[in-house]
Amino acid sequence: MAQIGEVVREGNDKLTSKYYEEAIKIFNNALVMTNKMYLTQEMEEEINRIKSLVYQAELKGLVDRGDxxxxxxxxxxxxxxxxxxxxxxxxxxxxxxxxxxxxxxxxxxxxxxxxxxxxxxxxxxxxxxxxxxxxxxxxxxxxxxxxxxxxxxxxxxxxxxxxxxxxxxxxxxxxxxxxxxxxxx
Structure with missing residues (x-):
């Protein structure tokens, strides 16, 4: 779980720096990491939070590109x-x-x-x-x-x-x- 937290922090740094595509890749890597773990309520919440971050990065990228x-x-x-x-x-x-x-x-x-x-x-x-x-x-x-x-x-x-x-x-x-x-x- 700590490893996923590190990856998510790295993704958030990219998101804050407006490197949206890189942030999306990092968040998706975090999602892949969660697939290998036992699904608990806490893990499910973490997965939903990461999915939300992916969507947020996609949204920011859309707006930033003027799409x-x-x-x-x-x-x-x-x-x-x-x-x-x-x-x-x-x-x-x-x-x-x-x-x-x-x-x-x-x-x-x-x-x-x-x-x-x-x-x-x-x-x-x-x-x-x-x-x-x-x-x-x-x-x-x-x-x-x-x-x-x-x-x-x-x-x-x-x-x-x-x-x-x-x-x-x-x-x-x-x-x-x-x-x-x-x-x-």
Whole structure:
């Protein structure tokens, strides 16, 4: 377990240094190491944490490369497909089956929204770090609006959107104070 922790730390260092592809490889190596170990509750949590880090590195890499619009279009297409499935599900005669289908589709829609929120928040953070606060804040507001439409408690409020937004607002205010633009701050 300590060996895996070392590998994960190395991956986190690469992630922090914005070497996303290297971080992904290192995290995947950590996952391979976990395959050789006895699966306990603690190990399962570690595996899920590593998978989350892989996803985070992939997400940061997407945003960093500017592939975001393509990814957002994928989300829109997926939502369109799910809405069409929902229209079909509403026509099912058997009430129990109709309810089950509609609930499953709603959950799938919420999952897509959750992924979209993660992307918007990550882009918002990176835009703020490059001092593009206007676009950054728009992303946070879009993420908040999408989060408000999520129904499933499994996906609602899982990302600290408002916290990240608040941190970046404070960063902008500090920057404006340094420039002595007190009214803007």
């Amino acid at each position: 975001l619009s393509e990814e957002l279009q994928k989300f829109e297409k997926e939502i369109d497909k799910l809405n069409k499935k929902m229209d079909y599900a509403k026509t099912i005669d058997d009430a129990t089956r109709r309810f089950q289908e509609m609930e499953q589709i709603k959950k799938s829609i919420d999952e897509v929204f959750y992924s979209k929120i993660k992307l918007l928040v990550e882009q918002g953070v990176q835009l703020a770090e490059s001092e593009n606060f206007g676009e950054s804040f728009k992303n946070f507001e879009d993420a908040i609006n999408i989060n408000d439409s999520i129904k499933s408690p499994e996906f609602k409020n899982r990302i600290a959107i408002k916290y990240e937004y608040k941190i970046k607002l404070i960063d902008k205010a500090k920057l404006e104070i340094e420039k002595k633009s007190y009214d803007t701050a």
